Amino acid sequence: MLLTNDTRIVYVNGQYLPAAEAMVSVFDRGFLFADGVYEVSSVLEGRMVENDAHIRRLQRSLEALEMAMPLAVAELVAAQQELLRRNNLKEGALYLQVTRGVADRDFAYPGDTRSTLVMFTQAKKLLENPLAERGMSVISVADIRWKRRDIKTVGLLAPSMAKQAAAKAGADDAWLVEAGFVTEGSSNNAYIVTDDNVIVTRQLSHAILHGITRASVLRLATENDLRVEERPFTLEEACAAREAFITSATTFALPVVRIDGQVIGDGRPGELTRKLRKLYIDMALASVRG
Ligand code: PMP
Numbered sequence: 001m002l003l004t005n006d007t008r009i010v011y012v013n014g015q016y017l018p019a020a021e022a023m024v025s026v027f028d029r030g031f032l033f034a035d036g037v038y039e040v041s042s043v044l045e046g047r048m049v050e051n052d053a054h055i056r057r058l059q060r061s062l063e064a065l066e067m068a069m070p071l072a073v074a075e076l077v078a079a080q081q082e083l084l085r086r087n088n089l090k091e092g093a094l095y096l097q098v099t100r101g102v103a104d105r106d107f108a109y110p111g112d113t114r115s116t117l118v119m120f121t122q123a124k125k126l127l128e129n130p131l132a133e134r135g136m137s138v139i140s141v142a143d144i145r146w147k148r149r150d151i152k153t154v155g156l157l158a159p160s161m162a163k164q165a166a167a168k169a170g171a172d173d174a175w176l177v178e179a180g181f182v183t184e185g186s187s188n189n190a191y192i193v194t195d196d197n198v199i200v201t202r203q204l205s206h207a208i209l210h211g212i213t214r215a216s217v218l219r220l221a222t223e224n225d226l227r228v229e230e231r232p233f234t235l236e237e238a239c240a241a242r243e244a245f246i247t248s249a250t251t252f253a254l255p256v257v258r259i260d261g262q263v264i265g266d267g268r269p270g271e272l273t274r275k276l277r278k279l280y281i282d283m284a285l286a287s288v289r290g
Contacts, residue, residue, distance in 0.1 A: 009086040011079060011119040016086055019120075028116055030099030033107070034155035036116070037061035038097040041080075042126055042249045046090045047288040048080065049249070053212045054096075057152065062098060064151045066109065070098050070117040083119050092124040093250050097154060126250055132277060135257030135269045136172040136246070140235050141165050143176035143183045150206050159186040173246070175259065181232040183207050185246045189214040190256075192233055193243035193272050200237075203230040213247040213280065220279040226272065235259070243270025252284070253277040 010022035030036035039058045041048040048054075055073055062069060071079065080094055101113030145158040162174035163186050174186045183202060184190050189211040191201040199221055204210050221228050238244055244256035244264045253276045255269035264270075 008120060009083065011083050011117070013117055014079075016083065022118070022120075024099075024116055024118065025102045027102045027104065028099055029101060029103060029110075029113070030097065030116060030154060032105055034153060035065070035109075036097055036099030036154045037065065037067075037152050038095065038154050039152065040249050041094045041096075042252075042284070043084060043089055043092050043094055043121070044126065044284055045288050046084060047290075048084070048094060049284045049288060050212050050216065051077065051080070053215070054249070057210065057212060058096070058098070061152045064148070065100070065153075067098065067100055067115060070115045076117075080119065083121060087121045087123075089121040089123060091126055093122045095120050095122065099154070124250065126252070127281065129251065129254065131172065131251075131254050132269065135255040135267075137170075137258035137261075138173045138175045138185070138256050139166050139169050139171045140177045140182075140260050141174045143178040145176070148206050149183070149208055150204075150210055152209060162186040171258075175235075175238070175256075177235050178207070180234050180236075182235060182238055184209065184211075185248075188246040188248035188251060188254075190238075191245050191247070192238050192241035193245075193270060195242055197242070197272065198227045198229050199272065199276075200229045200231060200233050202232050211247055213249055213252065216283065217247050217253055217276055217280055220283060221276060224275075224279060226275075239264070241265070243273050245270070245273040245276070247280075252280045 006019035008019045009016050010019050012022050039054045041051045041054045096119045099116040101115045103110035103113050141162045166174040176183045182190050239259050239262045242265050245253050247253050255273040257264050257267050
């Protein structure tokens, strides 16, 4: 859609503006250095899902880069809710980005900038997702990202390249591989289910983003007596797995049924994946209905 036809209201530094008037400076360090961090919260029934956890991760990302929160938490959440209200967003995503702000171009952090805070909504069906029925196909690509993937920065060129390679190959997404082991998906965490029904996903470290959905899905799995192992797994192990799936805020849990053209399990969404998707969605709906 042309930006000028965009009817959304966008938040920029305290103002709620029509999309076409929402601007930041060319000297913004987010633009010049990808010197900024972001969060995406899913929205169901007009309310944000797991937003407290997203705000905590935002604080953690900002601390890692010696940036302050742009607003007090209560003010930030109030602004998020006001933006949802002004856009009448019932289902979709709320994107939030904080950059270090505007300064003349120089690599080291300038001391005295005021951070830039931008937020916008994206309307999207989340509960109804054809990929939940069909399953996703993924390709593997080399993980060429930097070494602090736990900081959720807006430096997203490597995952853009991975998604572009997937699109060119006719696949739905890409899994990133480092030294033979899957780190995560281009914008999601990656899992397999072994022959003896153990859910395996890579352990937390600087090598992956600490997914908010990942934490909840692993908790729900354990609470429902499913076995979980947090360890690295190879691409070969994934291709031979009984099931494979991904998690992220806007996809919840989605089955992966092909990796590099190889069929996973019987080629249909796996039973544990379906169960985890349902458990997560039930939890999310209960939380927004609170
Ligand atoms: N890993 C990466 C690289 C991501 O970009 C994302 C989504 N932002 C995730 C994992 C999933 O994180 P979350 O569940 O918090 O959306």
